[in-house]
Amino acid sequence: MAWAGRFKSKDKQALADAIDFYGPDVHRLIKRILAGCGSAEDAEECVSDVFLAAWNHIGRYDPARASFRTWIFLLAKYKALDLRRKLQPELGRTVDETALNMQSGSNTEQEILQREAAAEMLRHIGQLSEPDRSLFLRRYYLYESLDELAAAFGFSKKAVESRLYRCRTMLKQALHRTGEDGRGELGSC
Template identity: 90%
Template sequence: MPEVPMTRNDHDSLDWPGRFRTKDKQALADAIDFYGPDVHRLVQRILAGCGSAEDAEECVSDVFLAAWNNIGRYDPSRASFRTWIFLLAKYKALDLRRKLQPGLGRTLNEATLNMQSGTNTEREFLQREATGELLRYIGQLREPDRSLFLRRYYLYESLDELAAAFGFSKKAVESRLYRCRTMLKQAIHLTGEDGKGELGSW
């Protein structure tokens, strides 16, 4: 009987964190094989216009080494292992971009969220993200909004790419993302007022 290839769900259901904690070297190799191409695409998006192919490759390697060495910090209640890997990739790539172009002049907020909002939402999001709170809020979003938000602001996919992937018009994607930002901003403000924030029935 021919071997049936594993799907994304099959791979994502594997106990990556547990295997990383036990220092299963095969798990590290398997994770690189499976997540590596997507991580590399994300790194390339963030490094666009600066650095070399070798810089991108080294950054990808640093991402998986960081995951391997810091698996004790991973909290499954805040994010899936896949999302955590992409978060590590985002920060590693942003750090590298700043080193490669120290005079670039873009703030971390702009590089991280790339939003067109005229408010301080980006700054608040970034501050919450540092403590892991933003991931909890994002996890409360309903699909497809959660995936749209993550793919736009964490994987740097364009509005056109998202529209094609989800079968929406570009305007509909923009509208959904605007609503997500508004909801998350409200949740953050509620946290500041009473110590907890929920998205409720949004």
């Protein structure tokens, strides 16, 4: 049975197995995002929060949108970013942005729009051909360095940069087309 099925059937061993299987990679991702803030205990607690969220919210997982692995890594990314904001609340914020957020009553609407945009982005990323899809996800979702990607894929660093640039350009164009006509297909970068 697949991970999602085991989680949905509340197989407690599945949770332990998933932590063993995905835990080290999730921990690395969280440490990258938290780099320079928080403690080792904060990172460990965040890893636990990721798997607890996956367990409690497995009903939200949609295999048509992403693999279980990608879903876990997205949960990890957002949990780590939330923790980073909590540990450094003023990081990247100006006084005007803080005031605007306090005055805004449309946080729910913004959250829904952000989720829809993220789902649309994932749909377009899923249409990229390999190895471009993997390069893109590993760079922008797992925060791997250009050097790591070049070594993993056997490309030069410049080739990785070029492929990622083409992917970003194609995604922008596809998202723009989607906004115009509701479609937007991708090929290879």
